[in-house]
Every structure is written in C-alpha cells, then in structure tokens.
Amino acid sequence: MQYFIFCKERILLVAGKIPTQLNSAWLLTAPKSELEFHFGDETCCAIEVSEPLSLSESEDWVDLRATFDVLSLREHQAAGKARELLYWDDQTRFCSHCGTPLEAGILFSKRCPQCGKEHWTVITPAIIVAVHRNDEILLTRSHTMRGNYMGLVAGFVEPGESLEECVRREVREETNLEITNIRYFGSQPWPYPSVQMIGFHADYLSGEIEIQREELVKAGWYSRENLPEIPGKVSLARKLIDDWLSWEK
Ligand SMILES: [Zn+2]
Secondary structure, eight states: OEEEEEETTEEEEETTBOOSSOOGGGGSSOOSEEEEEEETTEEEEEEEOSSOOOOOTTEEEEEGGGGGGTSOHHHHHHHHHHHHHHHHHHHTSBOTTTOOBOEEOSTTEEEOTTTOOEEEOOOEEEEEEEEEETTEEEEEEETTOOSSOOBOEEEEOOTTOOHHHHHHHHHHHHHOOEEEEEEEEEEEEETTTTEEEEEEEEEEEEOOOOOOTTTEEEEEEEOGGGOOOOOOTTSHHHHHHHHHHHSOO
16 A cells, blocks of 8 residues: 655655555554545555654655656656645535535535535636747747746636637637647646646637737747746646657748
C-alpha cells in the first residue's frame, strides 16, 4: 500500500519516494481526512494532516507540482488523484442543500442522512489552447502564473457552452483575436484543486492583439527562434508547445 500524505498542496516523501508504510510519528494528531482509493490495480491511501510535522532527515514535504520531476509518472498521477479526493472530502463536510453533516459513503460519493441528496466528486473543465499564425505561436502571461514563463490562453468552461465555443471565447476575451480550425490535442487532470484541462490547437484568423488587462500581463507572437521561458513539463501547456516544436517547419 502506498500512503499519499498531504498538508495542503505539499506531499510527504521519504528518501524521495511515496512511503509504503505508515510511521506513527507522522500522525501525532488525528488526520483531517483519510480515505482509500484505487489507482489501476492498486489500493492506495490518501491522508490529509493539519500541520506539517517535524521530520527526520530523509523525510520531506514537497510541493505536488515539483514531484513531477522526482516520482514516476504513475505515482505523480496517483498523488494528483489523492489530492483531488482529499480536497473533495474537505469541501463536502456538510450537505449543500440542507446543511446536515455528511457521512462517508461509497468512494466518490456521500449521501446526506437528512434529505438524501448525493454529493459526488466535482471536476471543473477548463480549456487551454495553442494558437498558431504561420510559424509563430501565441503566448500569454496571466497575473496568476508562478515564475517568469509565458503560457497559453486558458479558462474555465461556462455553463451552456461547448468546449470549442469556450476556446473561441477565451481567445477573444483575453487577446481580441479570432481563431479557426480548432482541433483537440489531449487532456490532463490538474489537481489544483480539481480541474480537467482539455487542450487544443487552433489557427489565427483575424484581429490585432489587445490584452484583457484584468487577466493578462502581456501576450505576443513568438517563433521557435525567440521563445521565452515556457511552462514546465508537468503541464498540458508544455505538451502543446512541445507538440508544436516537433512539427515540420
Ligand atoms: Zn441534505
């Protein structure tokens, strides 16, 4: 059994690995949350603690994003799933309909003992798009990005719109550009806290860049030769950019 032990977005690693045994010293106070889940054929355990505990030298709290470079892809994905489940568990302490404390139910669902409403895990869809104009790509920097890199237009899907409509709207809102030839690239769970990123490529159609100041710091067209710093390999943004970099010129 692997133990995915979190304190907010940081996960406990022992000698750079996910622990396979519980050390009682890690759980001096009762965990805020503890649940079992399956990842592939394996049963795993997700635990949330309130305070990071003082640890021995080989033990460390690591930001979940940073574990992409340390763990195997499978372990990183399982850790993301654990994080999403712990977040959901924390966010569904009470029934949103009648306020009654909820009881643990089957995996991914809780049932209100008072009104019977079922509370399933919630995943929020968001699009991300690489827009192309000849040999250039549209890169943007939003106010919320960490580090100094440039990323891609992205945003949450609104009620009543298709993914393609969302892609078109986000590009228009953030940069004032019109696009065409929207094509699906791939998707990726993004456990910050529970987003499903859905990635697309699209081609520039018309317009001049005019950024949405509330969302973006800057935006521009970049060629392979003058690429700024780009997002880390953990992100779907990077996979889209790497895909474009692999295309024949
Ligand atoms: Zn209820």
